[in-house]
Amino acid sequence: MPALESLVSFVNSWECDENAHLNVQFYFARFETADAHFRTLVGLPASLRPGARHVRYHAELAEGDLVRAESCVVTEGPLAPGVVHTLLELSTGKVIATAWDAYHASAAESLRGVAQTADAAADVDPRLCGPRGVTAPVPGAISREHLLASGGFVSTRGIIHPADTDADGCAQQRALVGYFSDGASVVWERSGVTKELINSLGYGRVAVEMRLTRFDRFRAGDLVEQISGLVQINERTLWFRHHQFEARTGRLVTIGDAVGLAMDLTTRKAVRFPADAIAGAPILGERAG
Known part of the structure; x- marks a missing residue:
């Protein structure tokens, strides 16, 4: 199944910094929001939390830009077990940033169960989303x-x-x-x-x-x-x-x-x-x- 939509948002002027683009803290704010919605959509337990969040910034967001996020569970490959959130420019679909939530190996079975129950697994490119x-x-x-x-x-x-x-x-x-x-x-x-x-x-x-x-x-x-x-x-x-x-x-x-x-x-x-x-x-x- 394709990744699930977990965020629709807008870049405010007060979120931008001296470089005239969205400051890093507000990328993390959007990934936090996307994660909260994704957890609700797929029934991911609150007790199951990643050890780290790894963010890659691929392009800039500026004042007035429209954004959306897609999220999925990763059960196979180098980013498993994990959850990946992809931030996209809403109008063009351009990938702006990715967040890989890295879970401990002990969470693999639980994440796999959630992915199967909610049909929430998707393939991701580790070259785009990984370290x-x-x-x-x-x-x-x-x-x-x-x-x-x-x-x-x-x-x-x-x-x-x-x-x-x-x-x-x-x-x-x-x-x-x-x-x-x-x-x-x-x-x-x-x-x-x-x-x-x-x-x-x-x-x-x-x-x-x-x-x-x-x-x-x-x-x-x-x-x-x-x-x-x-x-x-x-x-x-x-x-x-x-x-x-x-x-x-x-x-x-x-x-x-x-x-x-x-x-x-x-x-x-x-x-x-x-x-x-x-x-x-x-x-x-x-x-x-």
């Missing part, structure tokens, strides 16, 4: 102290407001990715691809891939301390990692991986980083996982 730049396993438990001693730095301090939480009182992914997005600017600055540099060149800094892995949940009133660092850098892309801790307790809640690149804001095409700008960029991955 491309973020391929390494998520590091295990790691402390703030170890990260800071290994070259990490605080990129964001924030708080989870009641408006940031879902019906269960847990922080929505949109809020977490919003802090990833804010902290990314600090990472870019430290990498050498500074705001001053990109403004002088007419470039923007954009994400093309993200992975959100949850170990725990934030709730309203929790303080977010985000420690970030570079994992890998080459002439065109930069891979960085955010670790979100609850500041009072030191509890690791979320790890966010992101691959970013520089984009010419006139042509909307990817460009190489100036070699002299990134030559001395410090790599966290060599020392802290």
Whole structure:
């Protein structure tokens, strides 16, 4: 059976960022909404949750664009067991972004049962929906102290407001990715691809891939301390990692991986980083996982 429609939406001007396109946090918001509708459509139990959400950004969305999403269960191939959500431009059907919700192997039988009962399985192309730049396993438990001693730095301090939480009182992914997005600017600055540099060149800094892995949940009133660092850098892309801790307790809640690149804001095409700008960029991955 084809994937099920799980979202119909519209891009508001206030959801767009300095690059004049939909900010990453609002892609995650739409994938959360699509997942909620898909769960209702197919009867996916609330107790069955993925360990990570892996998002690929294939094209841009701008103010006023119409979007829809299709969702399906994946029971075969490298993305199984999982659920894939595909965000499409409503008028043209162009693929804008994909989200692969990766479930633990122990969920395979349950997902297969849901797929059979609701006829909700579909074939997906792992080259389109699967990991491309973020391929390494998520590091295990790691402390703030170890990260800071290994070259990490605080990129964001924030708080989870009641408006940031879902019906269960847990922080929505949109809020977490919003802090990833804010902290990314600090990472870019430290990498050498500074705001001053990109403004002088007419470039923007954009994400093309993200992975959100949850170990725990934030709730309203929790303080977010985000420690970030570079994992890998080459002439065109930069891979960085955010670790979100609850500041009072030191509890690791979320790890966010992101691959970013520089984009010419006139042509909307990817460009190489100036070699002299990134030559001395410090790599966290060599020392802290």
